[in-house]
Amino acid sequence: MATVKAVDCVQLAIDSKEAVGLIGESGSGKTMTAFSIMRLVPRPGRIVGGEITFQDRNLLELNEREMQAVRGKSISMIFQDPMTYLNPVMKIGDQIAEVVVRHQHIERGGARRIALDALEKVQMPDPSIIMNYYPHQLSGGMRQRALIAMAISCRPSLLIADEPTTALDVTVQMQILGLIGRIKEEFATSLLLITHDFGIVAEICDRVYVMYAGKIVEGADVFALYENARHPYTRGLLECLLSPKEYKETLPTIGGFVPDLANPPSGCRFHPRCPHVRPICSEKEPPVLEVEPGHSVFCWLYT
Amino acid sequence: MPALVEVDRLKKYFLVKTGLSVFRGKERFVHAVDDISFNIDEGETLGLVGESGCGKTTTGRLALRLLEPTAGTVRFRGGDIFQLDARQLKKLRRDMQIVFQDPFASLNPRKTVEQILSKPFFLHGNLKRSEIDAEVLQLLDRVGLSPASLYINRHPHEFSGGQRQRIGIARAIALNPKLIVADEPVSALDMSVRAQTLNLLKQLKREFGLTYLFITHDLAVVRSMCDRVAIMYLGKIVELADVHELYENPAHPYTKAILSATPIPNPRVARSTERSHLTGEVPSPIDPPSGCRFHPRCRYARPDCIKEEPCLIDIGRSHVAACYLHS
Numbered sequence: 001m002a003t004v005k006a007v008d009c010v011q012l013a014i015d016s017k018e019a020v021g022l023i024g025e026s027g028s029g030k031t032m033t034a035f036s037i038m039r040l041v042p043r044p045g046r047i048v049g050g051e052i053t054f055q056d057r058n059l060l061e062l063n064e065r066e067m068q069a070v071r072g073k074s075i076s077m078i079f080q081d082p083m084t085y086l087n088p089v090m091k092i093g094d095q096i097a098e099v100v101v102r103h104q105h106i107e108r109g110g111a112r113r114i115a116l117d118a119l120e121k122v123q124m125p126d127p128s129i130i131m132n133y134y135p136h137q138l139s140g141g142m143r144q145r146a147l148i149a150m151a152i153s154c155r156p157s158l159l160i161a162d163e164p165t166t167a168l169d170v171t172v173q174m175q176i177l178g179l180i181g182r183i184k185e186e187f188a189t190s191l192l193l194i195t196h197d198f199g200i201v202a203e204i205c206d207r208v209y210v211m212y213a214g215k216i217v218e219g220a221d222v223f224a225l226y227e228n229a230r231h232p233y234t235r236g237l238l239e240c241l242l243s244p245k246e247y248k249e250t251l252p253t254i255g256g257f258v259p260d261l262a263n264p265p266s267g268c269r270f271h272p273r274c275p276h277v278r279p280i281c282s283e284k285e286p287p288v289l290e291v292e293p294g295h296s297v298f299c300w301l302y303t
Numbered sequence: 304m305p306a307l308v309e310v311d312r313l314k315k316y317f318l319v320k321t322g323l324s325v326f327r328g329k330e331r332f333v334h335a336v337d338d339i340s341f342n343i344d345e346g347e348t349l350g351l352v353g354e355s356g357c358g359k360t361t362t363g364r365l366a367l368r369l370l371e372p373t374a375g376t377v378r379f380r381g382g383d384i385f386q387l388d389a390r391q392l393k394k395l396r397r398d399m400q401i402v403f404q405d406p407f408a409s410l411n412p413r414k415t416v417e418q419i420l421s422k423p424f425f426l427h428g429n430l431k432r433s434e435i436d437a438e439v440l441q442l443l444d445r446v447g448l449s450p451a452s453l454y455i456n457r458h459p460h461e462f463s464g465g466q467r468q469r470i471g472i473a474r475a476i477a478l479n480p481k482l483i484v485a486d487e488p489v490s491a492l493d494m495s496v497r498a499q500t501l502n503l504l505k506q507l508k509r510e511f512g513l514t515y516l517f518i519t520h521d522l523a524v525v526r527s528m529c530d531r532v533a534i535m536y537l538g539k540i541v542e543l544a545d546v547h548e549l550y551e552n553p554a555h556p557y558t559k560a561i562l563s564a565t566p567i568p569n570p571r572v573a574r575s576t577e578r579s580h581l582t583g584e585v586p587s588p589i590d591p592p593s594g595c596r597f598h599p600r601c602r603y604a605r606p607d608c609i610k611e612e613p614c615l616i617d618i619g620r621s622h623v624a625a626c627y628l629h630s
Contacts, residue, residue: 025493026464125583139584169354170520171581174564178580196494199523199566202573222570240498241568242523244550250505251498251527257463258493 002262006032006045008214011288014158019184019191021201021222024211027258030194033211034160037192038077039067055157073103076151080163082143086135092119093131096150103154118149121186122179141172148179155187162194177203198241202226207294210234213259213269220295230297232274268300276301305381306342307482307514308366313339313375315361319589333588335361337538338375343482348508348515350529350546352522354561354585357535359518363484366516367399368392379482397427400475404487406467410459416443416470417455423477442473445510446503465496469503476507484516489524501528522565526550534558537588537596540615544622554624557597595626603628 007029014020024030035041037052039059052059059070079085087095096115100106106114112131119127122145135143144164151159161180165173181204184191193205201208201222209219210231218231229235236254256273259265265272271281278300286298316332336358343349351359364370366377368384376383379395387395403409410419420442424435443451446469459467468488475483485504489497501524507513517529525532526546533543534555542555553559560581567573583600586592592599598608607627615623616630 025495141584169585170522170561170564171354172584173566174578174580175582197566198494198568199573202568202570203566226570237494238568240495242498242521242527243568244522244526244562244565245567245572246526247547248527251502253498253502254495257465257496 004261005214005264006261007036009050010211010214010216012209012216012219014190014192016157016190017184017188018207019181019193019205021205021208022192022194022211023196023198023201023208025196025258027213027261028211029214029261030211031162034077034162034192034194037160038071038075040071069103072099072151072156073154074156075158075160076154076156077160077162078144078147078151078164080166082140082147083135085147086143088135091132091134092138092146096146096153099150100153114153115149118153119146121152121183122146122149124149140168141175144168144176145179148176148183152183152187152189156189158190158192159184160192160194163196164193165200166195166197173200180204198237210237213264214261215269215298217270217299218295218297220292224292224295228292228295230291230295230302231270231299232276232301233270236273236275268298307345307380308343308516309376309378309381310342310362310366311340311376311378313362313365313377314373315358315365315370316373331589334538334591335588336365336372337591339535339538339540340375341533341540341543343514343516345481345514346508346512347530348517348528350525350532351516351518351535352520352525352532352561353535354520356537356585356588358538358588359520359535360486362535363401363486363516363518366482367401367484369401393427397478398480399482399484400478400480402468402471402475402483402485402488404490406464406471406491407459409471410467412459415456415458419459419470420473420477423474427478438477442477445476445507446470446473447499448473463496464492465500468492468496468500472500472503472507476511476513479511480513482514482516484518486518487520488517490519490521497524504528522550522562523568534561537585537591539596539625541597541626542622542624543615544624545620548620548622552620552622554618554622554629555597555626556601556603556628558624560600 010033022030022033036047041047093112093115096118097108097111100111100114101108116127116131119130124130124145138146165176168176195201205222208222208225209216212233218234229238239252254273259269267282267284268286271277280300286300288296288298289302290296291302313336315336316334319331319333351362353359365372372385376385384395417439420439421435424430424438440451443454448454448469489500492500508515519525529546532546532549533540536557542558553562560579563579567576581600594610595608595613598604613625613627615625617623618629
């Protein structure tokens with residue numbers, strides 16, 4: 001049996017009311033990072049070390065009951081595929097009210113009023129009718145709105161959004177991104193947005209972390225990252241982005257393939273693909289370096 | 304120069320039954336492709352762009368006669384492909400191939416790469432076994448999987464998504480086709496691998512003089528890949544133009560909306576760009592809206608738009624759009 005270190009020594013911080021993007025390719029460990037914060041890592045995976053401090057408490061030290069009081073109330077999460085996370089045999093209104101009853105100890109009538117209010121907040125068309133619909137009766141965009149309504153019904157301090165628009169069409173994607181941005185402002189919520197799409201980070205995030213093969217390789221303010229990326233992986237990614245604003249004859253690429261995490265490369269995990277590789281890169285893991293205030297990078301180039 | 308592919312008034316309706324048959328469920332039709340016409344010139348890449356359910360994949364399959372149409376014709380080098388008998392069609396299949404979106408579903412997991420790539424030669428050629436082996440090795444080399452001998456006996460699960468898509472592309476170019484329908488060929492791939500695959504498609508086009516029908520929902524990819532673009536909405540082509548012209552002077556409100564909704568990977572530009580948000584979602588293709596199918600979501604809709612369907616109008620610079628704003 002091999003051990004896959006899906007998330008390895010990841011360190012990230014989200015300030016109050018801040019929108020932080022976590023970007024990476026498939027298998028980079030970004031979703032597992034989010035599941036770790038929620039303590040929902042699926043078996044046989046487990047958290048083997050570290051600390052998750054949320055409002056001055058270490059979440060890893062809470063017992064399951066205490067953690068349940070956090071999940072869905074102080075921290076809530078929305079997902080790429082809302083159909084998987086909505087109960088198919090329960091009406092939308094009842095599902096949202098259930099969360100409210102569970103966390104706020106309000107009687108059912110009051111909870112339904114809060115549910116209706118949440119559906120209005122996410123601009124669901126005809127919310128009072130949708131309350132009585134089942135998930136299969138809704139379109140993809142409406143399901144995502146319903147899931148967001150459920151996530152905000154208890155006014156969380158942190159909203160984790162894992163690829164919330166990947167399954168949606170572009171016109172609906174823009175609507176949902178706009179909605180997430182507005183909700184963040186209105187409820188003064190912090191946001192952790194997980195995505196593979198730099199375009200989405202560019203639209204709504206304040207700060208970004210870039211993940212590669214289970215590690216964070218760079219973290220910076222969104223403008224600093226775009227204009228002054230330091231890590232060769234980040235630079236490579238930014239170069240091979242396609243924009244509707246510009247034609248590229250030959251597209252820049254990053255050579256090679258993403259490594260297997262059961263057997264990751266030694267030293268810096270990016271070294272087999274890195275154009276600036278040096279002997280030390282394959283020997284030792286690079287230390288974190290603050291190249292500018294608030295801009296840190298894990299790379300031997302800057303030591 | 305005659306067009307390689309001429310699509311004329313093509314329609315495809317799918318029958319759906321609603322309700323239980325014992326209660327005499329109603330027969331209804333999904334209007335997947337509804338009266339579209341376009342040409343693809345030899346050596347060009349035509350982008351076919353639209354949101355899910357707009358009929359772009361159905362169009363691609365009709366163009367290869369993987370589906371039979373409800374009405375209309377597709378001519379390949381002047382001959383109607385729907386009139387061919389089985390033998391003639393098999394001959395034609397050498398010249399038209401497809402690359403699928405999902406590199407996990409489109410390769411047989413029980414076959415080795417060698418078996419997958421030698422199949423087209425067994426079906427269509429009269430090469431000797433040793434000649435086929437040489438062809439397969441050369442194919443792997445062409446799509447950048449070298450040294451070929453390292454990969455040839457592996458099964459699909461031993462490859463990453465990007466490598467599998469290369470195998471799918473190798474299979475498509477095996478018999479030197481003229482036309483390749485690429486149906487969302489990079490949508491399932493990661494960013495860094497996406498650019499590699501697009502470069503490969505461009506390079507193969509140059510080397511073999513291929514013609515592509517490039518189906519995608521991503522306008523950022525189209526800009527760098529296509530010569531001309533057709534925009535589809537609910538089974539109709541609403542706009543068709545050269546790629547540069549379309550991005551600089553979009554004419555149809557729907558085209559403007561999807562261009563405006565495509566994320567721009569630059570925070571300064573993204574945040575200073577005025578966005579025209581579309582409301583609502585794509586209606587059901589079972590009962591498409593009357594008149595212009597876009598009218599329920601269009602901010603310029605006027606009474607004409609609800610009554611009668613606009614046809615594609617030439618607005619100059621070989622640019623056509625189906626909208627009353629331009630008549």
